[in-house]
Amino acid sequence: MAILKLTGSVGSGNSKNGVPHNDPDDFKKIRDRFVSIGYDWVKDKTIVDKEFIDLIKLFQSICKGNVRVEGGDGRIDIHKNTHRWLAAKNAPGWVDMTGQSGFGWEVVKTDYGNSYTTTWMKDRLSNAGIYYYLKSLFLRSNPPMWVRDFSKKKGGKTKGHGTHQTGLNVDMRLPIKNSLKYDHRHALKKGENDKTYESLFDREAARSQLKMIKAQMNVKVILFNDRTLRKEHLCQRYDNHGGHYHITILPPQRFEGVYR
Ligand SMILES: [Zn+2]
Numbered sequence: 481m482a483i484l485k486l487t488g489s490v491g492s493g494n495s496k497n498g499v500p501h502n503d504p505d506d507f508k509k510i511r512d513r514f515v516s517i518g519y520d521w522v523k524d525k526t527i528v529d530k531e532f533i534d535l536i537k538l539f540q541s542i543c544k545g546n547v548r549v550e551g552g553d554g555r556i557d558i559h560k561n562t563h564r565w566l567a568a569k570n571a572p573g574w575v576d577m578t579g580q581s582g583f584g585w586e587v588v589k590t591d592y593g594n595s596y597t598t599t600w601m602k603d604r605l606s607n608a609g610i611y612y613y614l615k616s617l618f619l620r621s622n623p624p625m626w627v628r629d630f631s632k633k634k635g636g637k638t639k640g641h642g643t644h645q646t647g648l649n650v651d652m653r654l655p656i657k658n659s660l661k662y663d664h665r666h667a668l669k670k671g672e673n674d675k676t677y678e679s680l681f682d683r684e685a686a687r688s689q690l691k692m693i694k695a696q697m698n699v700k701v702i703l704f705n706d707r708t709l710r711k712e713h714l715c716q717r718y719d720n721h722g723g724h725y726h727i728t729i730l731p732p733q734r735f736e737g738v739y740r
Pocket residue numbers: 641644649650651725726727
């Protein structure tokens with residue numbers, strides 16, 4: 481149970497409505513709560529600095545469901561949304577996914593260290609993976625979901641991606657037939673009517689993945705150019721999304737912690 485009671489506001493700007501601003505005890509509670517849920521790069525901070533404000537902005541962007549760090553004012557006002565999200569039972573934590581795996585999924589390779597994401601993403605991936613795995617057991621032997629790229633260590637602009645800034649996006653490699661001969665390192669480049677693609681792409685496994693992801697991950701959008709799966713309303717077209725698919729998740733409903 482998260483308990484996060486404050487006497488005033490913390491972060492950028494000044495005191496409003498006569499409540500204290502950046503009171504040392506409030507600051508410590510906020511810092512320690514961030515650290516306890518995985519934002520550990522602020523653990524040694526003793527004052528509110530730019531990096532601390534950037535973290536508040538990252539957190540605000542996550543809670544708003546933004547895939548870029550934008551739309552946050554960098555301050556935690558008492559009893560307002562950011563305070564309540566930080567106190568929430570399902571506050572978004574921050575995790576390193578390097579080398580992690582579960583039933584039905586494994587992180588195969590991340591580029592440029594883009595291995596960090598929210599606990600929302602990790603939990604939902606785990607759920608989708610379990611259902612995908614169970615279905616695979618009964619129907620056929622599918623390769624696990626090959627997870628590729630998340631966000632960078634402290635969030636923000638992510639090399640190789642237009643979004644991916646807030647731990648709400650993930651890229652997945654495409655499942656390939658005959659995975660004894662081919663594995664996740666074999667990248668499929670083209671998405672439509674290409675002979676090599678058609679002979680290698682395991683569309684049935686991909687269909688099963690997308691269905692489980694849609695059912696379990698509270699997705700906003702899945703970007704993937706495969707014409708057959710688009711016709712089944714499992715994904716949408718977007719430039720450069722022929723050789724992998726991209727997922728954006730939405731924030732959950734908030735389960736309040738103790739903030740008053
Ligand atoms: Zn992506």
